[in-house]
Amino acid sequence: MTHHVDLHAFGVTAERGFLPIADPAIEIPAANPEWHKTARDLPALLPSGKIRAIIEALPEFRSEALSSEEDLEAAMRTLSYLGMAYVWGEPESPSALPARLAVPWHEIAAALGREPILSYASYALWNWRRLDESGPIALGNIALLQHFLGGLDEAWFILIHVDIERRAGAALAAGARAQAAISDGNDADATSALNDLGDALDGILGTMKRMPEACDPYVYYHRVRPYIFGWRDNPALPGGLVYEGVTAYAGKGQTFRGETGAQSTIVPCLDAVLGVDHAPDQLREYLMEMRRYMPRKHVGLLEAFEAGPTAASRIATLGASAPKELAAARNRCVETLRAFRALHLEYAATYINRQAADATGNPTDVGTGGTPFMKYLKKHRDETEASLTK
Structure with missing residues (x-):
């Protein structure tokens, strides 16, 4: 029986990947305009050192009029940026968020099925616009909707990910075709699909290689990274963060992970299609x-991808009779994925690990997601390399 993965059923397209099917709205939403305007003004407000008082003075956030995915995501982006600014925008981190911010943030996050903290979806997937609306979603024609401090390095860091997400659409479509062909025992079609997947991965790796063009390691570490840390395993918040007024948390400190590229769904999907296993x-x-x-x-x-057959399992089943072209196509994909992970590891060392820690909440040995990232990234790379078909 054919294993058919329908990208559209999950709001994903070959043209845009995990980016929203319609461009995020540029205009400030009609509901809660003061909140959205304050968020858009963060580059001007954060240097004042008074961002907490500014947020505390905002009118009550009204969420009852928000129903569409676009409205909810716009609200989530605004509340997430303001929430991170509240925690990290002044020298001493608070132990609690005021109810005025915490309650709507929790409510919107629950409606979207996520946690009330800035995640990759709000930081990248829903945080861009096209300069020329008839042009491509690509570097050179995209800009950020929302910033913390602003500047070229912050924008470039995020826009690199937006470009990668768009390019991943072709990889996901090819992965779906590969699984369908494998489930049908059609090795020729599976090989063709994996070759297309390899082409898409080449484009993704090419975009990743452009990170140093406009994102300086020193600027990233000192101006971009501090605002995206979470509350878990963070020495600046040993007791987590209390969300005042959120009854579900009963006044207990919460320990959510910070924004991280590990929250992108691209690589886990590719692992599932190719059969790259993690211990x-x-x-x-x-x-x-x-x-x-x-x-x-x-x-x-x-x-859905994880429920399907993998290229590795097909090759293992066929054994010595596996077409060389099929194994070569898979190995090309796995090798490019390994190169992507190796480059990520290299950037982690350059942009974070080799920088000088200047604040308790911005350590060089812990990632924004609260993990020993160098150890984890090395393991990712090595497990991918070990997956190559011999």
Whole structure:
């Protein structure tokens, strides 16, 4: 029986990948305009050192009029940026968020099936616009909707990810075709699909290689990274963060993970199609935990891929009779995925690990998601390399 993965059923397209099907709205939403305007003004407000008082003075956030996905995501982006600014925008981190911010943030996050903290979806997937609306979603024609401090380095860091997400659409479509062909025993079509997947991965890696063009390691570490840390395993918030007024949390400090590329669904989907396995350990538990921070439909697509056959399993089943072209096509994809992970590891060392820690909440040995990232990224790379068909 054919294993058919329908990207559209999960809000995903070959043209845009996990980016929203319609461009995020540029205009400030009609509901809660003061909140959205304050968020848009963060680059001007954060240097004042008074962002907490500014947020506390905002009128009550009204969420009853928000129903569409676009409205909810716009609200989530605004509340997430303001929430992170409230915690990290002044020298001493608070132990609690005021109810005025905490309650609507929790409410909107619950409606979207995510946690009330800035996640990759709000930071990248829903945080861009096209300069020329008739042009491509690509570097050179995209800009951010929302910033913290602003500037080229912050924008470039995020826009690199937007470009990658768009390019991943072709990879996801090819992965779906590959699984359908494998389930039908059609090795020729599976090989063709994997070759297309390899082409898409080449484009993704090419975009990733452009990170240093306009994102300086020193600027990233000192101006971009501090605002995206979470509350878990963070020495600046040893007791987590209390969300005042949120009855579900009963006044207990919450320990959510910070924004991280591990919340992108691209690589887990590719692992599922190619058959790149990760050993059952603390790293795998962390990757599973990241699904709490992904859009629900994207997790659904990942689970659909995981329920299907893998290129590795097909080659293993055929054994010595496996077409050389099929094994070569898979190995090309796995090798490019390994190169992507190796480059990520290199950037982590350059942009974070080799920088000088200047604040308790911005350590060089812990990632924004609260993990020993160098150890984890090395393991990712090595497990991918070990998956190559011999």
